[in-house]
Amino acid sequence: MNADFSFLTRLAxxxxxxxxxxxxxxxxxxxxxxxxMLAAGGWTAARIVFFALFLLxxxxxxxxxxxxxxxxxxxxxxxxxLRIADLSPLEPPPMPLPATAIVMPVHNExxxxxxxxxxxxxxxxxxxxxxxxxxxxxxxDTDDPNHWIAEEKAWLELCxxxxxxxxxxxxKRRMQLHHKSGNIADFCRRWGASYRYMIVLxxxxxxxxxxxxxxAALMERNPGVGIIQTTTYPMLGQTLFQxxxxxxxxxYRPVITAGLNFWQLMDASFWGHNAIVRLKPFMExxxxxxxxxxxxxxTRILSHxxxxxxxxxxxxxxxxxxxxxxxxYEETPPHLLASLQRDRRWCHxxxxxxxxxxxRGIRTTSRFNILNGILAYANAPLWLLSILLxxxxxxxxxxxxxxxxxxxxxxxxxxxGLYAGVILLLLTPKILGAAIFLRSAEQVRRCGGRARVILGxxxxxxxxxxxxxxxxxxxxxFVLASFRGIPAKWGRQIRSDDEGPRxxxxxxxxxxxxxxxxxxxxxxxxxxxxxxxxxIPVFIxxxxxxxxxxxxxxxxxxxxxxxxxxxxxPVETAPPPDLATFGEPFxxxxxxxxxxxxxxxxxxxxxxxxxxxxxxxxxxxxRLRKExxxxxxxxxxxxxxxxxxxxxxxxxxxxxxxxxxDSDAMLFMHQTLWSSPAAHLHEWWQAAFRHYVETSELSVRxxxxx
Amino acid sequence: xxxxxxxxxxxxxxxxxxxxxxxxxRALRIxxxxxxxxxxxxxxxxxxxxxxxxxxxxxxxxxxQEARATMDQWFETLLGPRERIGVVGLISLLxxxxxVKWPAAFxxxxxxxxxxxxxxxxxxxxxxxxxxxSMVPRxxxxxxxxxxxxxxxxxxxxxxxxxxxxxxxxxxxxxxSLLWFIF
Numbered sequence: 001m002n003a004d005f006s007f008l009t010r011l012a013x014x015x016x017x018x019x020x021x022x023x024x025x026x027x028x029x030x031x032x033x034x035x036x037m038l039a040a041g042g043w044t045a046a047r048i049v050f051f052a053l054f055l056l057x058x059x060x061x062x063x064x065x066x067x068x069x070x071x072x073x074x075x076x077x078x079x080x081x082l083r084i085a086d087l088s089p090l091e092p093p094p095m096p097l098p099a100t101a102i103v104m105p106v107h108n109e110x111x112x113x114x115x116x117x118x119x120x121x122x123x124x125x126x127x128x129x130x131x132x133x134x135x136x137x138x139x140x141d142t143d144d145p146n147h148w149i150a151e152e153k154a155w156l157e158l159c160x161x162x163x164x165x166x167x168x169x170x171x172k173r174r175m176q177l178h179h180k181s182g183n184i185a186d187f188c189r190r191w192g193a194s195y196r197y198m199i200v201l202x203x204x205x206x207x208x209x210x211x212x213x214x215x216a217a218l219m220e221r222n223p224g225v226g227i228i229q230t231t232t233y234p235m236l237g238q239t240l241f242q243x244x245x246x247x248x249x250x251x252y253r254p255v256i257t258a259g260l261n262f263w264q265l266m267d268a269s270f271w272g273h274n275a276i277v278r279l280k281p282f283m284e285x286x287x288x289x290x291x292x293x294x295x296x297x298x299t300r301i302l303s304h305x306x307x308x309x310x311x312x313x314x315x316x317x318x319x320x321x322x323x324x325x326x327x328x329y330e331e332t333p334p335h336l337l338a339s340l341q342r343d344r345r346w347c348h349x350x351x352x353x354x355x356x357x358x359x360r361g362i363r364t365t366s367r368f369n370i371l372n373g374i375l376a377y378a379n380a381p382l383w384l385l386s387i388l389l390x391x392x393x394x395x396x397x398x399x400x401x402x403x404x405x406x407x408x409x410x411x412x413x414x415x416x417g418l419y420a421g422v423i424l425l426l427l428t429p430k431i432l433g434a435a436i437f438l439r440s441a442e443q444v445r446r447c448g449g450r451a452r453v454i455l456g457x458x459x460x461x462x463x464x465x466x467x468x469x470x471x472x473x474x475x476x477x478f479v480l481a482s483f484r485g486i487p488a489k490w491g492r493q494i495r496s497d498d499e500g501p502r503x504x505x506x507x508x509x510x511x512x513x514x515x516x517x518x519x520x521x522x523x524x525x526x527x528x529x530x531x532x533x534x535x536i537p538v539f540i541x542x543x544x545x546x547x548x549x550x551x552x553x554x555x556x557x558x559x560x561x562x563x564x565x566x567x568x569x570p571v572e573t574a575p576p577p578d579l580a581t582f583g584e585p586f587x588x589x590x591x592x593x594x595x596x597x598x599x600x601x602x603x604x605x606x607x608x609x610x611x612x613x614x615x616x617x618x619x620x621x622x623r624l625r626k627e628x629x630x631x632x633x634x635x636x637x638x639x640x641x642x643x644x645x646x647x648x649x650x651x652x653x654x655x656x657x658x659x660x661x662d663s664d665a666m667l668f669m670h671q672t673l674w675s676s677p678a679a680h681l682h683e684w685w686q687a688a689f690r691h692y693v694e695t696s697e698l699s700v701r702x703x704x705x706x
Numbered sequence: 707x708x709x710x711x712x713x714x715x716x717x718x719x720x721x722x723x724x725x726x727x728x729x730x731x732r733a734l735r736i737x738x739x740x741x742x743x744x745x746x747x748x749x750x751x752x753x754x755x756x757x758x759x760x761x762x763x764x765x766x767x768x769x770x771q772e773a774r775a776t777m778d779q780w781f782e783t784l785l786g787p788r789e790r791i792g793v794v795g796l797i798s799l800l801x802x803x804x805x806v807k808w809p810a811a812f813x814x815x816x817x818x819x820x821x822x823x824x825x826x827x828x829x830x831x832x833x834x835x836x837x838x839x840s841m842v843p844r845x846x847x848x849x850x851x852x853x854x855x856x857x858x859x860x861x862x863x864x865x866x867x868x869x870x871x872x873x874x875x876x877x878x879x880x881x882x883s884l885l886w887f888i889f
Contacts, residue, residue: 287843
């Protein structure tokens, strides 16, 4: 059964109209006194611009406030939510479940962590009757040879351990075109026709078996749905930064998600991971186009998810977000630096979406979602501009030679009221989220008790107020960099870090913003100290950014906080039993030889050349070279002989990668190396061979004692 | 007692061949010393026979060639003829954990039924069969409202001087406006 789509459309329209009217009403409530205040001093160009910015930014604050309010009401009363799970009965789940691919694109990730997560998910899924429907794919875009070989090893070890041959697959892409979206598209072109659905995971995603099955069942029961996005919750945080973020998500996200679901309904956003996608329309309609060659933002889309959901909606398929299912998790960056590296890419990607605001056929709600994504970063320079303009207007009024006109712009009660109103609106989503969270005695107990939860909320609120202006300054720089055509790179995300970056790194990262805040503070204090109290909340964040970043990046402090019961989350203290095996580390057996410092840079290549088993594994995963390409044969032969006669230092990284990609060359090098008398080998290989053999003896003695 | 006594080649060369075979078996995780010795002796004898016919060849090279040939033949009896049988065979050995579970089975003429069955059932495929299909993007269809912007952008594409002039004009206009706002 499927809900009547016209009913959904009507309901969505009513709810959005309600939200729009509420937003307009509240904005007008603040706009009128603001306009009066500004008009009293006389309308200048600066005041007009300031007022326009105020309207735009305040409308967003109001909108977020209303969404949270609605979410609170929905959760409090349990009424009028209409989740996707309500559209059709889920029990019993449709059996057999259709073929579903669970894909995990990876790029130079921590191999053991990736496979640890995969193992936990695979093992938990096997308990389900419908497990046979699910195949796992590791889609590798790894370009570091060491990681590449480690991934192959890990795949084999994992399949051996869990009996995953024929169910867990590994594909290494030769050309990393178009980053993650290109990786997924490559999968679709090779195997997409074999599956009905695709569940996309990130390298650090974790989902329980019940969520996998539930998602497939939801899609099966609702053929008009193209994408279902789960609400993910951060977990496994080690550093203080991660722990605060996961605590914040646990407390506040339910209210926000419930509110979003209320008005978005079938026009939700896609986050690009922890979601299920209907493959046929995805392949037909959601391939990302090249952007016009105009402007500095580039032609290839970096942030693909919002556009894919917009294209899916354009094709007539619904996009939903679940707001009720637990069991979808991810890890977050370990500290602010890593988070902002990710944000730099997302900022550029979201700004590229400007084109799609004007594309024909995109639905209005999709355009709204796209605009929201753009404003998530583009707001930063607007906020900064409004603060600058507001300060300049205030300073100019205060320092004007003429006596202040009656009702002139001054920090009077009206300004204070508006200021307080904005702060209250910003805080209200947190207050409402907290209110809902604290109602659940079980959740409170799992988080260490009421006192600790409230303490955590207070600390998190203070932290987010300090962080806000820091992010504002960074996002402003990101937006300007994007419009200057400085590309954002798709580098490897730093997903785990024990002690965090050094002080010098943080200094290099923050000194400009801190200096800017100091200069602004000094300037305002010199011109009009009375303005300082208004601007302290803006300045204080950048002033303390350096120690704040360093402290929150510490895993030691994160562990200490956990021991004290601060920032605990329900999933942390009572992890889902489905993912119990995640706690067991996934360790790759490592030949000690390859850990020696002189061999570490090339240990992937060395393993694949020296070790008979790894050589066979690697060779078997490569395509057989086509006959008849003599120039290529000669070139590869040249490289292989140079590697053997002069060692890895005689080749560039690109040349070593070229060799790694050729099965004939890899086999040739392996056989030649083992067949060559020691005296015929280059001294580098002689030493490597000797070292390898000696450490093999140690490994073998260990095996012999088992 | 079988004694290895090659008619050609130096003792040093045959010792080197012996060590190389030993190292190779160790790399294959064949840990049983007696089993190792038996395999090495057999391979050395095969290599010595070839060396007697062509003493110019290096014993280590011959020994390793014999090792590979012997392994290929053995894998073929277990798995049937396959392309790159040596590669396929080694992977199967790794997958079934043969060196740990059946340490004496490697290159053995004796029958190890469970080992044989495990090797035949080992199926290592990195990916399922391809089902090639297309996923082609549709060009972005921006409304005619933005066509002028695209045309202007195309105009400046190969004219860096024009771009610089435009940038200077825009920057000057912005600065003047900002100063006017402020003062």
